[in-house]
Amino acid sequence: MTAEVKMVNMKIDGRDVTVPADWTVIRAAHKNDIDIPHYCYHPDLSIAGNCRICMVSVKGAPRPVVGCATPVAEGMEVTTTAAAEVEARKSVMEFLLINHPLDCPECDQAGECKLQDYSVDHGRDHGRFHEEKVRKSKSTMGPHVKYWGSRCILCTRCVRFTDEVSGTGELGIIYRGDRNEIATFPGRVLDNPLSMNTVDICPVGALVSSDFLFQSRVWNLHSNPSICPGCSLGCNTRVDLDAKDQIKRIVPRRNDAVNKEWMCDSGRLNFGYVHAGRLQKPKLGGADATWKEARRAALELLALNGGANTVALISAWNTSEAMAAILDLVAVESPAARIFGYGNPVVADQVFPGFTIYGDKNPNRAGMEQVLGIADPAASLKALASETGSIGTLLLVHNIPDFVITPEFKAVLDRSENVVLLDFASGELLRYGNVAVALPTLTSFEKAGTFVNNAGLAQSFEPVMEPATYGLSEAEIVEALKRDVGAATRAGAAA
């Protein structure tokens, strides 16, 4: 990054701006908070220059030019709101809408559609086209994406995405002229693990998600920022919830240091565990119990023999705050206990030209290294599994959805006399006979916390919704347990 970047001075709408010489006008304008409408331009894709909505006037040029493909130059003077380009945009909008079906009532994009927005801003209030519109095909592109041909404005963002970012190249344009359509190549389906990004970048309702199809109108959703717990990258996300606080979809949020504007399909769809199969209340020996009873039982088990035979086993799906809280609890209650880590098994990274889906399916392995000093959760679990002899009390802080119990993990569970489980799910682990106490926790959507990603970037997040169960965060549980210890000590001293 030491290479000298040549800068140029130019004027946009009368404002003096200084930008790198290899930028285009639209990028210079957006960087300086001057909006230029655009469909086909995307900062992370190559320039196509085919939608023609980003018209600007350059002093000295005989007619408006496209902002996305015009390089900046020293002394350039650009206007974005003068009569010439406004008239040009109005005409472009009219042409784009000539064959558009105007089926907004049935279209999932309505409410976040650039055609609607720019039609209000730049279009005319009535159509002058009286001939019959061209009707195009409707197809299923892949397992998660559907295509409505008539709505398409052929900006080719999706085609460029599959060429440049996913590198899979399933999409192309077929037919000619006004019968142009986007289609998958013969024998191909749009089934790459990044396919739903095409839905996001589609500025109109041509590509829509089959998973979100007809689920809700977008103006009935409210959004909160979050961090995806799906892998060690920690994509920045926006979680959209309906009025009943049910997660409806997860879409990426721009962060150039982490995920740009992309996200993998499995991360988008991995929220079913928040609303189903939850551990609703504390359990004591398999039966529902109150928090107070469950806490008392947990404390007794943790303090057995002064914690000499107690092991805390913490997954790499926990937030750094949760790990610190458990450390705190162990220090107070069973100082002799040993701490181990585990996590989802690491599989191979899926590398695409513009994005990598990491095989380390643990959001906070780096945080575990920072807080607990365990760099390799798998090796840590292996070390614990290779020991013999029984474990008195296993404090298991789980919080992994869809966890597959490995033989090593099972060996540790089998060797434990009593398990104190902290988990949000009412799953396979709970049916394990030796789980004496189960305390419900919260998913990362319901609590605040920090995940440290594989590049060492600590990303904090806030809850996006109210807790769906009677669960508490690990920090809250530990605080209550410590309060109980304090109360018991005071009672003992008084007696």
Next chain:
Amino acid sequence: MSANAPETAPRKSGSHEPLPSRLGWLTRIYIPMILKGMLISLREFFRKPVTIQYPEQKPRVSERFRGEHRLTKDAEGKMKCVACYMCATACPAHCITIEAEAAPPEWEGRDKIPRVFEIDMLKCIYCGYCVEACPKEAIEMTNKIPQVYRTRQEFIYDREKLLSN
């Protein structure tokens, strides 16, 4: 009581003295007026009543009366509604509940229909905004006077009831 207040100034606003009555003693004992009022009541006993025995009797209303809603159908008998939520969005009383689903594949040119379309007639204020908002002329108001039921559940009209209303 204030030493600064000028002594000559009349203190009207703070006075607790009752205003002098302008009514005569006959009026003040009320009896003649009570008798007069009872006479009016007595006369009305022998006149034709202006009220009706609602809900057994229904008033006659104009053709443009905004009564219960109806979901309309197209020429082929399919419901016109495409579950766009415009009526629910426009509704000031939040009485319309819609859940969408994909249209049956044999419905040519249709993508979306309402799986659930409910109007809570107890919440509805019969303003007609839903009719104005509808882009498909799929909802209209009949001139049926709102019905009366014995349970709240019966006031929630579902899709089938609205289609046949």
